[in-house]
Amino acid sequence: MQYLYSFACQKGEYELSRLEMRTFFNFDVEGNVLISEKKIEPSRSPYMRKRLDIWVQGTTIEQLVDAAQQIQLGERSFKIHALNNSEDAILPxxxxxxxxxxxxxxGYAIHAEPDLENPDVVLGLVLYEGIYYLGELVQGEAVWLHHMQKPEMYSTALSTRDARAIVNIAAPFPQGLKVIDPCCGIGTVLVEAMSMGISIEGRDINKRVVWGSRINLRHFGFEPKVEIGPIEEASEGYDVAIIDMPYNLFTHISEDLQQSIITNARRIAKRVVIVTIESMDDKIANANLTIMDQAIVKKGTFERHVLICE
Known part of the structure; x- marks a missing residue:
């Protein structure tokens, strides 16, 4: 089985969207269409819009019509959606x-009942790079949108959209993984991870934001696993640590504390994803970590660096 994915990202998110794409598929593309044998739920990604589960294909529409006659839907009704339009933006x-x-x-070739209002199956039809593809179409849901309004807010917190991508970058295939966010703030990363069924724990040195993260997690129906305390007190045995380096006018973090956070992240986890607004290359090297891949997220003149380290 092959899958065709369509993508869309906002200005300034291109690098992050491609970093997420590489962690899912081991390669990226410049355009907005990717074909892979890997099956990813499109609602996981803030950039993945649709997934077409390819059933049949052909170099002409006539070949596709012949192949479509073999599709067995049984008692299920269907409708067809053609993706070469302005909204889906697949060329041509x-x-x-x-x-x-x-x-x-x-539609005439498929031996099943069409239903344009409430079909059991939506079939996607697309012409891409000279090949016609037909199969079941899976629409992504912008789950992260539901998490934007939290009871507790924090001005420098990651956006839910960026946080969701960073969680995917940290744990693209999370089954069996143990993840920690040891500088969790109000829990934006925790909410996105838990909404995807990822096993994640949080901690923070700031009691006020830990209380806020617990309130936010419960607000969205998740049981908070968040402790108060520095990363230095965290136990070992995690597969991945996600570190959004603390910063703002009220968080005076020293060079030594930055180094300690990164060094201890290396101690407790096999893989570390670091989000920072300044260069951390020397501190990463001092912690015996290597930057494996990276991206920059731009919001106006503000930049965040996302670094995958092992």
Missing amino acids: KLSRTVRNEMMKKI
Whole structure:
């Protein structure tokens, strides 16, 4: 089985979206379409819009029509959605007339009942790089949008969109992994991770933000696993640590404390994902970590660096 994915990202997110793409698929693409044998739930990613589970393909629409006759839907009804349009932005863009003609030909070939209002199955039809593809279409849901308004807010916290991508970068295949966010703040990373079923624990030295993170997690229906205390007191045995380095006008963090956070992250976890607004290369090297991949997220003139270290 192959899967065709469509992507979209905002200005300034391109590098982060490609870093997430590489962690999922081991390669990236410049455009907004990727084909892979790996099956990823599109709702996990803030950039992944749709996944087409490819059932049949052909170099002409006639070949696709012939192949579509073999599709067995049983008692399930269907409708067809053609992806070469302005909204889905998959090139080449085809006119409504051409798309409708394609969908009509495919629809007549499928031995099942069409239902344009409430189908059991939505089939995706797309022409991409000279090949016609047809299969079940899975729409991504912007889950992170539901987490934007929290009871407790923190001005320098990661956006839910960025946090979700960073969690995916840290744990693209999380089954069996043990993850920690030892500088968790109000719990933005924790909420996104738990909403994806990832086993994650948090801790922070600031009692006030730990209380806030617990309130936020319970607000979204998650049982908080958040302790008060510095990373130096965290136990070992984690697969991944996500470190959003503390900063703002009220968090006066010294060079030594920055080094201690990174060194202890190396101690407690096999893999460390660091989010920072300044260069940490020397401190990362001092902790015997190597930067394996990285990206920059830009919001106006503000930049965050996302570093995968092992």
